[in-house]
Amino acid sequence: MSRSAHPAGPRHADVLPEGHYAGPPADLNALDPLVWSRTVRRNADGAVTVGGIDVGTLAEEFGTPAYFLDEDDFRERCRAWKDAFGPDADVFYAGKAFLSRAIVRWLNEEGLNLDVCSGGELATALAAGMPAERIALHGNNKSTEEITRAVEAGVGRIVLDSFQEIVRVAHIADRLGKRQRVQIRVTVGVEAHTHEFIATAHEDQKFGIALAGGQAAEAVRRALKLDGLELVGIHSHIGSQIFDMAGFEVSARRVVQLLTEVRDEHGIELPEIDLGGGLGIAYTSDDDPREPHEIAKALGEIVAKECAAAGLAVPRLSVEPGRAIVGPTAFTLYEVGTVKELEGLRTYVSVDGGMSDNIRTALYDAEYSVALVSRTSDAEPMLSRVVGKHCESGDIIVRDAFLPADVAPGDLLAVPATGAYCRSMASNYNHALRPPVVAVRDGAARMIIRRETEEDLLRLDVG
Numbered sequence: 001m002s003r004s005a006h007p008a009g010p011r012h013a014d015v016l017p018e019g020h021y022a023g024p025p026a027d028l029n030a031l032d033p034l035v036w037s038r039t040v041r042r043n044a045d046g047a048v049t050v051g052g053i054d055v056g057t058l059a060e061e062f063g064t065p066a067y068f069l070d071e072d073d074f075r076e077r078c079r080a081w082k083d084a085f086g087p088d089a090d091v092f093y094a095g096k097a098f099l100s101r102a103i104v105r106w107l108n109e110e111g112l113n114l115d116v117c118s119g120g121e122l123a124t125a126l127a128a129g130m131p132a133e134r135i136a137l138h139g140n141n142k143s144t145e146e147i148t149r150a151v152e153a154g155v156g157r158i159v160l161d162s163f164q165e166i167v168r169v170a171h172i173a174d175r176l177g178k179r180q181r182v183q184i185r186v187t188v189g190v191e192a193h194t195h196e197f198i199a200t201a202h203e204d205q206k207f208g209i210a211l212a213g214g215q216a217a218e219a220v221r222r223a224l225k226l227d228g229l230e231l232v233g234i235h236s237h238i239g240s241q242i243f244d245m246a247g248f249e250v251s252a253r254r255v256v257q258l259l260t261e262v263r264d265e266h267g268i269e270l271p272e273i274d275l276g277g278g279l280g281i282a283y284t285s286d287d288d289p290r291e292p293h294e295i296a297k298a299l300g301e302i303v304a305k306e307c308a309a310a311g312l313a314v315p316r317l318s319v320e321p322g323r324a325i326v327g328p329t330a331f332t333l334y335e336v337g338t339v340k341e342l343e344g345l346r347t348y349v350s351v352d353g354g355m356s357d358n359i360r361t362a363l364y365d366a367e368y369s370v371a372l373v374s375r376t377s378d379a380e381p382m383l384s385r386v387v388g389k390h391c392e393s394g395d396i397i398v399r400d401a402f403l404p405a406d407v408a409p410g411d412l413l414a415v416p417a418t419g420a421y422c423r424s425m426a427s428n429y430n431h432a433l434r435p436p437v438v439a440v441r442d443g444a445a446r447m448i449i450r451r452e453t454e455e456d457l458l459r460l461d462v463g
């Protein structure tokens, strides 16, 4: 079924929101490949498929809400990052975006390394067979147990985040009779253009050691004196969901400047730099993300240029994309439960999930797209707010979007680009049961994280 223009114009047109979604898209049934994963298509009968499987079939088998992850897309993105950076660089997938044993196995098979930021992520990585030397441990307050486990396992690097941690990791390595490879995380003083909660390179925040005032140079001095540490490089991560390469370029320049100072003061050239993750993805058709090869080219060129100017050998570069790999590869499937029209204002479409499976809209004012995926519709576009079922009026999944005006209970809606920071930030608010993650590939669907059950909740409640 194809749809015609909207002769009647959009419903609630008198209160169109500003910015994104300022008007309805030309075709509400079309799926923009920018925001949907690679194998998503609309069938001749109108239903959407992923990996060749119809969403209705998926909903029947796995229930809703559920996350559906396009395995081919994930693997292709891994390969694109790896190929773009080439053999002289390392790509560390940031597990905080989404981690499971299947993900670790895919990363392993595709030759990526893994950045973990907690004991839980480290345990998942090791349980799924990621070689310890390809794991980096992050965190601004790693516990003694987490550091001990990482050093014992032989992780390839621990990224030191504070003066206390320099000493803590050195002591633990000494006690275990090991020399731990470490990098020092610095804050380069860049204001990244993103939400303030996810910007991490300005000085007034909890992560890293400031370049300003010679703090980072002092951290290097202290780390070099400790036998338990092998200082291999400098790390910088400027924030997340960033489109503008300028912040990364300034960061690269300042990190190379520190390497130059280290060479001048200590007579050694640190062999590695890590420029973190943070590359933005498209959540709506208005977003314009950079491709891995553009990012690799821009970073490679700036590092090479700065090193040449300083007379330094070019260090081994690494990056830590999380969102840019997994974000676009999944969508969340919901079933519509109720529809409430506020005449002249907007229509609230309530689905069977909410802020417990996607907190990003409530937390960062994140923007998402949404589509009716169980059928096509020729109805006029209706300004909608897709909301969840939690006891909270801020329980919004998609703030402003157009859906066909005949959306009704029982319809399936899908929100694309939910692969990153949705399941990994999911909660049990209102004793919601966290949804499953289902990997889809070549006509086969396989649950990689099962749905929580009431028994799971009651098992934790021991008292």
Ligand SMILES: Cc1ncc(COP(=O)(O)O)c(C=O)c1O
Pocket: 094, 096, 097, 115, 138, 237, 239, 240, 241, 276, 277, 278, 279, 320, 321, 322, 323, 324, 420
């Ligand atoms: C140190 C570090 N590396 C990598 C990432 C991954 O960021 P993103 O998912 O935005 O690529 C983060 C999170 O922002 C981080 O804190």
Ligand SMILES: N[C@@H](CCCC[NH3+])C(=O)O
Pocket: 096, 198, 240, 241, 360, 364, 420, 421
């Ligand atoms: N969780 C955030 C990003 C923080 C990334 C971790 N440093 C998001 O959903 O955008």
